[in-house]
Amino acid sequence: MKKFSLSIAFALFASAIAFSPVNAQQDEAQATFERTWYATCYTEKNVEKCYQQSKELLAKYPNSTYAKNARGKVDSYEQSKALDSVNEKFQAALKAYYAGPDANKLDQLFVAGDEFLKVVPGNQYVIGQVALAGAHGSMGQIYKNFDKVKGYGEEALRVFEPTTAPEGWPKADWDNLRELITAQVNQFLGYRLIETKGDKAQAVAYLTKATEVKNKDGAGWKDPNNYWLRASIALEEYQALRAEYDKLTDEQKTGEPGKELLKKVNEVIDNKLIPDYARVIAAATKPEAKSLKDAAQPSFDAYWKYRTNAPEKAADYLKTFNADPTVASPAIPVKAEDSATGSLEAPAGTAQKPTMVVGGGPGSAPGAASKSATNGAKPASTKKAAPAKGRKGRRP
Numbered sequence: 001m002k003k004f005s006l007s008i009a010f011a012l013f014a015s016a017i018a019f020s021p022v023n024a025q026q027d028e029a030q031a032t033f034e035r036t037w038y039a040t041c042y043t044e045k046n047v048e049k050c051y052q053q054s055k056e057l058l059a060k061y062p063n064s065t066y067a068k069n070a071r072g073k074v075d076s077y078e079q080s081k082a083l084d085s086v087n088e089k090f091q092a093a094l095k096a097y098y099a100g101p102d103a104n105k106l107d108q109l110f111v112a113g114d115e116f117l118k119v120v121p122g123n124q125y126v127i128g129q130v131a132l133a134g135a136h137g138s139m140g141q142i143y144k145n146f147d148k149v150k151g152y153g154e155e156a157l158r159v160f161e162p163t164t165a166p167e168g169w170p171k172a173d174w175d176n177l178r179e180l181i182t183a184q185v186n187q188f189l190g191y192r193l194i195e196t197k198g199d200k201a202q203a204v205a206y207l208t209k210a211t212e213v214k215n216k217d218g219a220g221w222k223d224p225n226n227y228w229l230r231a232s233i234a235l236e237e238y239q240a241l242r243a244e245y246d247k248l249t250d251e252q253k254t255g256e257p258g259k260e261l262l263k264k265v266n267e268v269i270d271n272k273l274i275p276d277y278a279r280v281i282a283a284a285t286k287p288e289a290k291s292l293k294d295a296a297q298p299s300f301d302a303y304w305k306y307r308t309n310a311p312e313k314a315a316d317y318l319k320t321f322n323a324d325p326t327v328a329s330p331a332i333p334v335k336a337e338d339s340a341t342g343s344l345e346a347p348a349g350t351a352q353k354p355t356m357v358v359g360g361g362p363g364s365a366p367g368a369a370s371k372s373a374t375n376g377a378k379p380a381s382t383k384k385a386a387p388a389k390g391r392k393g394r395r396p
Helices: 002-018 021-044 047-060 067-099 103-119 124-139 146-159 171-195 200-211 224-246 250-254 256-283 287-308 311-319
Strands: none
Touching (some): 021 067, 047 067, 067 103, 103 146, 124 146, 124 171, 146 171, 224 256, 224 287, 250 256, 256 287, 256 311, 287 311
């Protein structure tokens, strides 16, 4: 009996501790705080106050039923603040670059874009705008780090490959930015290979890919840069063949070696140089493209005269490309060949290098999407239900 009595006494003592006034007060204080926190975060939806109270709840009551929800509020708020900061910096750098493009501003934009993507990896809007700015700076001949621009450009092509707009993007915004990236990044990749003496066939493939884009504002198919750059590659091919021909003896020039080289020369002129110079002339309709048209016109005239000796027929040929520069070239009315002379009277070819025409007006980024697509360049938030009120045994 004595032992039994001691057990009962111990149980009563423990119970008294569990339900002591001190513990009851602590429990009630937690419940009161939780009620206040819940009202702030889910009824009033006061974001700033909710953040402060959520931090306080985690510090004072880490074992609270609402600790997980409070942690989510804290993390969400801090991520939003971090995003606001990098977004503001990125938008400022983007605006500054297009307001007065130079290499330093482009590097600053790259840094701002990289910082943004650390906070929101894979953000399409930022990836796209960085790639477009890089292509703009390179084609505008103010930025020479082609490998860096290539990296940004290839990433943008990968991200914007899908034709279906991602969640949060209006289809029109996605399609427009996708077209600009496809056209301008492929153009840059072709330009890069030309400038670095890379694979010419691959450069032509990139430039042709750019012309396949039929953007409503003319990007791709009506961009004279694409045709001028393709013509510049063809010109090198022509000049190499001409140099090879010039090394032949007079006997060789009138013989099979000369005839074979003349055939190759004429194929380059008829299938590449004349059509692409004509396309430049057709596409270079804006005042800023005048240097390209002024460079293409005399070259077209010279090759046309050499192959046709019929300048009066040139106008009708040129009209073919006005509506759509990508159409196939009509047959060129070539004059009869006189292989007996062994002479090659074709033009030597222009060495002129006009300034490229670059898009993106001062103060505005090309392909800017609507606010609904970019959400201020933020990802769409995921809505979560409010936690169930109260814990077992009591309600806050």
